[in-house]
Amino acid sequence: GAVVSQHPSRVICKSGTSVKIECRSLDFQATTMFWYRQFxxxxxxxxxxxxxGSKATYEQGVEKDKFLINHASLTLSTLTVTSxxxxxxxxxxxxAPHPGAGGVEQYFGPGxxxxxx
Amino acid sequence: xxQLNQSPxxxxxxxxxxxSMNCTSSSIFNTWLWYKQEPGEGxxxxxxxxxxxxxxxxxxxxxxxxxxxxxSFLNISASIPSDxxxxxxxxxxxxxxxxxxxxxxxxLSVIA
Numbered sequence: 001g002a003v004v005s006q007h008p009s010r011v012i013c014k015s016g017t018s019v020k021i022e023c024r025s026l027d028f029q030a031t032t033m034f035w036y037r038q039f040x041x042x043x044x045x046x047x048x049x050x051x052x053g054s055k056a057t058y059e060q061g062v063e064k065d066k067f068l069i070n071h072a073s074l075t076l077s078t079l080t081v082t083s084x085x086x087x088x089x090x091x092x093x094x095x096a097p098h099p100g101a102g103g104v105e106q107y108f109g110p111g112x113x114x115x116x117x
Numbered sequence: 118x119x120q121l122n123q124s125p126x127x128x129x130x131x132x133x134x135x136x137s138m139n140c141t142s143s144s145i146f147n148t149w150l151w152y153k154q155e156p157g158e159g160x161x162x163x164x165x166x167x168x169x170x171x172x173x174x175x176x177x178x179x180x181x182x183x184x185x186x187x188x189s190f191l192n193i194s195a196s197i198p199s200d201x202x203x204x205x206x207x208x209x210x211x212x213x214x215x216x217x218x219x220x221x222x223x224x225l226s227v228i229a
Contacts (some may be wrong), residue, residue, distance in 0.1 A: 002158075004203055006159075022122050029212065032214035041224075042203070042221075043120075043205065043219050043220065043221045043222050044160070044219050046128075046216050049214075049216060062166055091157075093159045093160075095159075097214055099184070101165070103212075103214045103215075104147075104148050104150075104165065104167075105150065105162060105165050106150075106162070106207075106217055107162060108159035108160045108162075109159050110159045111157070111158060111159045113157070
C-alpha cells in the first residue's frame with residue numbers, strides 16, 4: 001500500500017515555543033493532504049486541508065494563525081504549531097489521498113504525539 | 118461537522134468469536150472505507166467499497182456497501198488478539214481530494 005511518513009513521531013516542547021511537524025508521501029504525489037487532531041479515545045477531527053500551490057483550507061474553529069500549514073511540494077506538507085500551549089497537546093495525524101484510487105483512498109501517517117509543558 | 122453513526126462504540130469478545138460493526142448515515146456516500154487504528158499509530162486502510170451492494174473481503178475481514186448507499190458493515194471472523202484496536206468507518210461523497218467523513222469508531226477488545 002501507499003506510504004505516508006510523519007516526523008517527528010513524538011515531541012515535547014515548552015509553552016510558548018513553536019513546533020513543526022512534517023508529513024511526506026513517500027511513493028506517490030499528493031496535491032492535497034489533510035491534517036487531523038485526535039484526542040484520547042476520540043475520533044479524528046479534521047483541522048485543515050493542505051493544498052499544494054495555494055493556501056490551506058481550515059475547518060471552522062481552527063485558528064489559521066496558530067496552526068500554520070505549508071504544502072511545499074507534491075510530497076511534503078508541514079504543520080507548525082505556533083506559540084504552543086498545554087491545551088495544544090494532542091495526537092496529530094496527516095493523510096494523503098492516493099491518486100491511483102481517484103483521490104478517494106486516503107493513507108495516513110503514523111501520527112505525531114505533541115506534549116506541551 | 119458531519120459524522121457517521123457507528124455502532125457499537127465498544128466490544129469485548131472472546132478469541133475465536135465473530136465480530137460485526139456497522140455505520141449509518143443520513144446522506145448518501147459514493148464510497149465507504151474501513152480503517153483500523155492501533156494505539157499510538159495512524160489509521161490503516163482495511164477495505165474500500167465503491168459500489169452499492171458490493172461485498173469485499175480482506176482475509177478474515179468482510180465489508181459490505183449498503184444498497185441504499187447510506188450504510189456499511191464490517192465483519193471480522195474468528196477473532197484473534199491482534200484484532201484489538203479501534204475500527205473507523207469513513208464515507209466519501211465528493212470529488213477527488215475531498216475530506217472523508219469519519220464515524221466515531223468501534224473499540225474492539227479480544228479476550229484470549
